[in-house]
Amino acid sequence: MKAALTTLGCKVNQFETETMEGLFKQRGYGIVPFDEAADVYVINTCSVTSLGDRKSRQVIRRAHRTNPAAIIAVCGCYSQVAPDAIRAIKGVRVVLGTKERGQIVDCVERAMREDGVLDFVGDVRGARVFEDIPIYDSPERTRAFLKIEDGCENFCSYCIIPYARGPVKSREVAHVRREAEKLAALGFHEIVLTGIHLGAYGRDLAADVTLADACRAVLSIPAIKRLRLGSLESIELSPDLFALIREEERFCAHLHLPLQAGSDPVLRAMNRHYTTAGFARLIAHVREEVPGVAVSTDVIVGFPGETDADFEAGLAFVERMGFSRMHVFPYSRRTGTPAAARKDQVPEPVRKERAHRMQALADRMAEAYHNAFIGREMRVLFETEHEGETDGLTDNYIRVYTKDAVRAGELYAVRLESAYKDGVFGRVLAWIDPSNPLRR
Structure with a gap:
C-alpha cells in the first residue's frame, strides 16, 4: 500500500x-x-x-x-x-x-x-493533554522542527486558531529530550522548537517548568549544535531564557516576536495585550539582554477599522524598530472571529496596496540588516542546492548563498561578501567539525 x-x-x-x-x-x-x-x-x-x-x-x-x-x-x-x-x-x-x-x-x-x-x-475546547506522537522517521530536511506545545488561549480578535487548536497543551520535558535525542541520532545539527503559543509552554504541566527548561533539555544533548526558537510573544520572554540565549553559544541569537500592528488603536481592536510603547521597551530590553540578537516579526495590514493615519503610524513604528526580517500579511476575514463581524472592513484593493508598501519597507530593512554583516565570518548551516548554488542560514537567520562545494546539513565557516537575492553571497572558509566545533 x-x-x-x-x-x-x-x-x-x-x-x-x-x-x-x-x-x-x-x-x-x-x-x-x-x-x-x-x-x-x-x-x-x-x-x-x-x-x-x-x-x-x-x-x-x-x-x-x-x-x-x-x-x-x-x-x-x-x-x-x-x-x-x-x-x-x-x-x-x-x-x-x-x-x-x-x-x-x-x-x-x-x-x-x-x-x-x-x-x-x-471538541478541542476540553482537550488538555498534549498529543505526544513519537518521531519514527527522519524528516527530509537539514533543520529539524520539534513541536513541544499546542493550543492558544489569547483569542486575538482576528484569529481562528484558538477555536481550531483548543487550550495550551505542553509536551513533558523528559519527552522533549527523548525526541531531540532521536533527531540528534538521525544526524540533525539544528533543532527548532515550535508550538502554536510557544511562550506559554509549561503553563499546563504539574511541574513548575518553563520554555527555558525545555531548551535546557535539548541543549543537554552534546550532538545538537544549534537550537532555535519558533515564534514567541515578546511579553513572555523571561530572565531565565535571556540568560540561556546569552550564555549558551549553541542557542541561536534570533527571536521572532510578532508585532501584528504598529498602531495602538489597531492593537486594541486586535485584542493584543500591549501598546507600541510597551513593545518598543520590550525590544530595547531584548537587545540589551542579548547584544546582537536578530529580531524578526509579523505584521498584519488592513485590519478592520485601520485608517490611513493608523497605517502610516504603523509604517513609521516598524521602521524605528529596525527588524531584521518581517512577514507581511494583508488581513484575512475568518468566519467565527470577532473581527469578521465588524462593519468597517478595509476594501481589498486598499489592503493589497498597504501590504505592498509594508513589504517594500521590510525588504529595505532586511537589506540594511544584511549589509551590516558584509565582511564578517559567520557559521552557516547549508540546506538546499539548486543548479550549482547552495544556500543556508546563519544563526541570526541571514540566508547565505555560495557556489563553493558544501554538503547539505553541515556547518561551515563562511565569509559574507556581498548582498545577493534575499540574503548575501558568501565564500566558504572551512568545514566545522560537528564533534568539535572549535576544530576545522
Whole structure:
C-alpha cells in the first residue's frame, strides 16, 4: 500500500505531517510524492487565512483526480473548524481535526472496510493533554522542527486558531529530550522548537517548568549544535531564557516576536495585550539582554477599522524598530472571529496596496540588516542546492548563498561578501567539525 501526505500552513503543521508519515511507515506503507498515484492521501490543512481554506479544498480535489479510488483523509485546522465543508468534498473518506492524528492509520484502515465518510472531529475546547506522537522517521530536511506545545488561549480578535487548536497543551520535558535525542541520532545539527503559543509552554504541566527548561533539555544533548526558537510573544520572554540565549553559544541569537500592528488603536481592536510603547521597551530590553540578537516579526495590514493615519503610524513604528526580517500579511476575514463581524472592513484593493508598501519597507530593512554583516565570518548551516548554488542560514537567520562545494546539513565557516537575492553571497572558509566545533 502507498500513502502520500502533504502540508498546508505553518511549521507546526509540517512537523505533524512528518509524525503521521512515520506512523504510516511503521505499519508498512510506502510513502510516495503527493502528485503520484497512491492508495491513501493525507492532507493536513490550514485555516489561518481564507486562502489557506481555498488551497486546502484545491489539494483535496487534486488528490481525488489523481486516484478516484483512493482513501482521502483530511485533518488539521480547517477540518477542525469546518468539518461539514470537508465532508461535502467529493472523494473525502476520513475527516479528523487537530487532536486525533495519532490514530490516523487506524481511521484510514477502518475507511477501507466501511462505506461512507468517517468523521472523527471532536471538541478541542476540553482537550488538555498534549498529543505526544513519537518521531519514527527522519524528516527530509537539514533543520529539524520539534513541536513541544499546542493550543492558544489569547483569542486575538482576528484569529481562528484558538477555536481550531483548543487550550495550551505542553509536551513533558523528559519527552522533549527523548525526541531531540532521536533527531540528534538521525544526524540533525539544528533543532527548532515550535508550538502554536510557544511562550506559554509549561503553563499546563504539574511541574513548575518553563520554555527555558525545555531548551535546557535539548541543549543537554552534546550532538545538537544549534537550537532555535519558533515564534514567541515578546511579553513572555523571561530572565531565565535571556540568560540561556546569552550564555549558551549553541542557542541561536534570533527571536521572532510578532508585532501584528504598529498602531495602538489597531492593537486594541486586535485584542493584543500591549501598546507600541510597551513593545518598543520590550525590544530595547531584548537587545540589551542579548547584544546582537536578530529580531524578526509579523505584521498584519488592513485590519478592520485601520485608517490611513493608523497605517502610516504603523509604517513609521516598524521602521524605528529596525527588524531584521518581517512577514507581511494583508488581513484575512475568518468566519467565527470577532473581527469578521465588524462593519468597517478595509476594501481589498486598499489592503493589497498597504501590504505592498509594508513589504517594500521590510525588504529595505532586511537589506540594511544584511549589509551590516558584509565582511564578517559567520557559521552557516547549508540546506538546499539548486543548479550549482547552495544556500543556508546563519544563526541570526541571514540566508547565505555560495557556489563553493558544501554538503547539505553541515556547518561551515563562511565569509559574507556581498548582498545577493534575499540574503548575501558568501565564500566558504572551512568545514566545522560537528564533534568539535572549535576544530576545522
